[in-house]
Amino acid sequence: MHHFSTALVALLAGTASAVVQDWQQCGGTNWKGETQCSSTAGCVVINDYYSQCQPGAAPQPPATPEQPPAVSSVLPGTPVATGVPAGTGPGKTLQSGYYWVRAVAAPNFHKYVQSKPLYATGPAILGDYTTAGQFQIVDSQLVQLVSAPSEPAKLLYGIVSETRMINNLSLPVSWAETKNTYGKFAWNGDGLTWTVAGVSRPNAAAWYVCSGQQMYINLGNYLYGTPAGCADQTIHYYNDKTANNK
Secondary structure, three states: OHHHHHHHHHHHHHHHOOOEOOOOEEEOOOOOOOOOEOOOEEEEEEEOOEEEEEEOOOOOOOOOOOOOOOOOOOOOOOOOOOOOEOOOOOOOOOOOOOEEEEEOOOOOOOOEEEEOOOOEOEEEEEEOHHHOOEEEEEOOEEEEEOOOOOOOOOEEEEEEOOOOEOOOOEEEEEEEOOOOOOOEEEEEOOEEEEEEOOEOOOOOOOEEEEHHHEEEEEOOOOOOOOOOOOEEEOEEEEOOOOOOOO
16 A cells, blocks of 8 residues: 555656646646646747747846847848839729738737738738738749739739848748749648748748838747847738728
């Protein structure tokens, strides 16, 4: 009996001290499992229903305060608009086979993906619903419809730069008339994702929206280590007849 009791206590102690492995769930609404991450990870809230143990997200000792550098209105790696006209635009009614694509969290709640200048080659941005673009993924390419309904379909392609910018974990996205050659776009549910061979992303749906509302792919941890001047976002398709900000 003595040996049985000792083993039982050891088993219960081991169970009580279970640690959630990196990249596994550690919390959220109605979560009944373990919540303790390892000493080198932190439990990061992704949304109301899901929190995740992310390496490097553990609280760090406070650093010695330094005078922040002057912030430029244009961050390093900001895509520069070329302004080359591509089309007159599909209008404000969603065309068959396409989606609106928008953010769903502050500070960009219901801001919509589009190009700047509108319907032209240049940076990908999040802007007002009144100028929302229309999109689809075709053969792993993110395409934007830029022609009028009465015209033959004309597309711009979402281009991902291979050059890392801002915090060395940000890839600028722009629009061009030639196809993207770096990585693949896909829908994960209604979320817009991007992956590329040789780069392991903690969250394939993580984006940054930075100065000028310009869009970057975030290669790092979502909601952790966000560079100054940027906001973390996930981007989702929406297929109502018209775009709105509600």
